[in-house]
Amino acid sequence: MEGTVEDRLENSPQHALEKLSFDSFFQGETRTFYAPQSFCSRTAFFMHHFRYTGNDLHCESVNLAEVARLYGTPTYVYSAATMTDNYTRLAKSLSGLDLQICYAMKANSALAILRHFANLGAAFDLVSGGELRRVLAAGANVKRSVFAGVGKTSEEIELALQNGIFAFHVESEPEMARINHVAGRLGVKAPIAIRINPDVDAHTHAKITTGKSDNKFGIPLKVAGAAYEAAAKYPNLRIKGVQMHIGSQLTDIAPFVEAVKKVTPFVAELKAKHGIDYFSIGGGIGIIYRDALASGSAEWWDAQPAGQRPLTPEAYGAALVPLLQPLGLKILLEPGRFLVGNAGVLLSRVEFVKRGSAKNFVIIDAAMNDLVRPAMYDAFHEIVPLHRDTSRPAMVADIVGPVCESGDCFAKERSLQQVGEGEYVALLSAGAYGYTMASRYNTRGMAAEVLVKGSAFELVHERESFETMIAGERVPAFLK
Numbered sequence: 001m002e003g004t005v006e007d008r009l010e011n012s013p014q015h016a017l018e019k020l021s022f023d024s025f026f027q028g029e030t031r032t033f034y035a036p037q038s039f040c041s042r043t044a045f046f047m048h049h050f051r052y053t054g055n056d057l058h059c060e061s062v063n064l065a066e067v068a069r070l071y072g073t074p075t076y077v078y079s080a081a082t083m084t085d086n087y088t089r090l091a092k093s094l095s096g097l098d099l100q101i102c103y104a105m106k107a108n109s110a111l112a113i114l115r116h117f118a119n120l121g122a123a124f125d126l127v128s129g130g131e132l133r134r135v136l137a138a139g140a141n142v143k144r145s146v147f148a149g150v151g152k153t154s155e156e157i158e159l160a161l162q163n164g165i166f167a168f169h170v171e172s173e174p175e176m177a178r179i180n181h182v183a184g185r186l187g188v189k190a191p192i193a194i195r196i197n198p199d200v201d202a203h204t205h206a207k208i209t210t211g212k213s214d215n216k217f218g219i220p221l222k223v224a225g226a227a228y229e230a231a232a233k234y235p236n237l238r239i240k241g242v243q244m245h246i247g248s249q250l251t252d253i254a255p256f257v258e259a260v261k262k263v264t265p266f267v268a269e270l271k272a273k274h275g276i277d278y279f280s281i282g283g284g285i286g287i288i289y290r291d292a293l294a295s296g297s298a299e300w301w302d303a304q305p306a307g308q309r310p311l312t313p314e315a316y317g318a319a320l321v322p323l324l325q326p327l328g329l330k331i332l333l334e335p336g337r338f339l340v341g342n343a344g345v346l347l348s349r350v351e352f353v354k355r356g357s358a359k360n361f362v363i364i365d366a367a368m369n370d371l372v373r374p375a376m377y378d379a380f381h382e383i384v385p386l387h388r389d390t391s392r393p394a395m396v397a398d399i400v401g402p403v404c405e406s407g408d409c410f411a412k413e414r415s416l417q418q419v420g421e422g423e424y425v426a427l428l429s430a431g432a433y434g435y436t437m438a439s440r441y442n443t444r445g446m447a448a449e450v451l452v453k454g455s456a457f458e459l460v461h462e463r464e465s466f467e468t469m470i471a472g473e474r475v476p477a478f479l480k
C-alpha cells in the first residue's frame with residue numbers, strides 16, 4: 001500500500017468522523033493545566049490517544065510523567081478524546097438502526113466520565129440505586145436509562161420510578177412481583193423488559209460469561225414466553241421491551257450473531273403479542289489488552305492477518321444491523337468496556353527492584369486493591385515505562401504490588417526495560433473495571449483520577465485520605 005499511514009487515513013471513510021469528533025472535543029471545558037499543542041494535529045488518526053512523543057508517554061497532548069509528579073501515584077488517567085472516538089465510531093457503525101446507547105456505567109462511573117457520555121448523547125445502563133444517584137450527581141437524567149441487576153431492592157425500585165427510569169431489566173418472576181408492588185404503591189405503571197438468557201457460549205472468561213443456562217442471569221429462552229404472559233397479568237407493569245447480554249470481552253463476532261439469530265424470532269413474536277418497543281442486545285465488545293499500546297495506531301490493525309483481526313465496531317455493525325433492522329424496533333446497546341477500557345491507564349511508581357537468584361521482582365506502588373483484574377480474572381495488562389530509554393537493556397521480572405497477598409501480582413516473568421526506584425510505569429487498558437472494582441484492602445485509600453482533554457488535564461477525583469477512609473467508623477463505648 002502506498003503513502004504514509006496519515007495519508008491513507010486522511011483518505012479513509014472513517015476520517016470524516018474522526019475529524020468531527022476531534023474538533024468537537026475542544027468545545028468549552030474548563031482547562032486547568034496545559035501541555036504543548038504540537039501533538040494535537042495528529043491525534044484524530046488513532047484508535048486511542050496514548051503514545052510516546054519523543055521518549056515520554058503522553059495521553060493526548062499531556063505528558064503522563066507530569067500528571068504523576070503533580071498528583072502522585074497510583075493515579076488513573078482517562079482520555080476524553082478516546083472515549084469520544086469510541087462512542088462516535090460505535091454509533092456510526094450501527095447507523096440505520098433506531099439506536100439508544102446506554103453506557104454500562106459499572107465499567108467506570110466517575111462523575112466526569114458520566115457527564116462526558118451524557119454530553120455525547122448517551123443514556124446509562126445502571127445496576128444499583130447508588131449508580132442511579134451518580135447519574136443525577138453528574139447532572140444527567142435517567143429518563144432514557146435502564147436499570148439491570150438480579151437483586152433490586154424496593155427502595156431502589158422506588159427511586160428509579162420517581163426519577164422516570166426508561167425501563168427495568170427484570171431477571172426473575174419474584175422481581176417482577178416486587179416491581180409491580182412498588183409501582184402500585186406509588187400509583188404508576190412500571191416499564192419493564194425481561195432479560196432472556198439465550199444459552200449461548202460467549203467463549204470468554206468464565207467469570208464474565210453471562211448468557212449460558214447455568215448463569216444466574218435472565219430467564220431461559222424456552223420459558224421466556226410464559227414469563228411475558230405472567231408479566232402481562234400484573235396491573236402495574238407495562239411491557240416495553242426485551243433484553244439479553246451474553247458476556248464481556250468478546251473479540252469474535254460469532255457468539256453475538258448466534259445469540260441475535262437465536263432470539264430474533266422470539267422478539268418478533270413479542271412485538272406482535274405485547275407491542276414491545278425495543279430490543280436491548282447488551283454490551284460485551286472486547287478490547288485489546290496484550291498489544292494495548294500498539295493497537296492505538298491504525299497500522300497495528302492493518303497488520304493483523306485477515307480472519308484473526310479482533311472485533312471492531314465496524315464488523316459488529318456490519319454483522320448485526322441486517323439481522324436487527326427487519327425487527328422495526330428501537331435497539332438498545334449497553335457497551336461498557338469498549339467505550340472506556342482503552343481510554344484509561346493506571347500510573348504507578350517503582351518502589352523497589354528486588355533481585356533474587358531465581359527471579360526479579362519490580363515492586364510498584366499500585367496494588368490489587370487499585371486494579372483487581374489480574375488477581376481476579378488472570379487478566380493481562382501491558383505495562384510500559386513513562387520514560388522510554390532504548391539504551392537500557394531489558395529485564396525479566398514479576399511486577400507486583402505491596403499488598404500482603406501472593407495474588408497481588410500484575411505480571412509474571414514480564415520483559416520490560418530496566419527500571420529503577422522512583423521511576424514511573426503505566427498499566428494500560430485500565431479504564432474499564434479498574435477504579436470501579438477497587439477496594440481499600442490493607443487500608444490503602446482509593447487512587448486519584450484525572451481526565452485529559454487535548455492539552456488540558458484536571459483532577460476529577462482526589463486521592464482518598466486516611467481521615468475520609470475511617471470517617472464512618474466508631475469504637476463502641478463498651479470497649480472504652
Ligand SMILES: Cc1ncc(COP(=O)(O)O)c(C=O)c1O
Binds near residue numbers: 107148247248282285
Ligand atoms: C447486562 C449487562 N449489560 C452490559 C454490560 C457491559 O458489558 P461490557 O462492559 O463487556 O460491554 C454488562 C456487564 O457485565 C451487563 O451485565
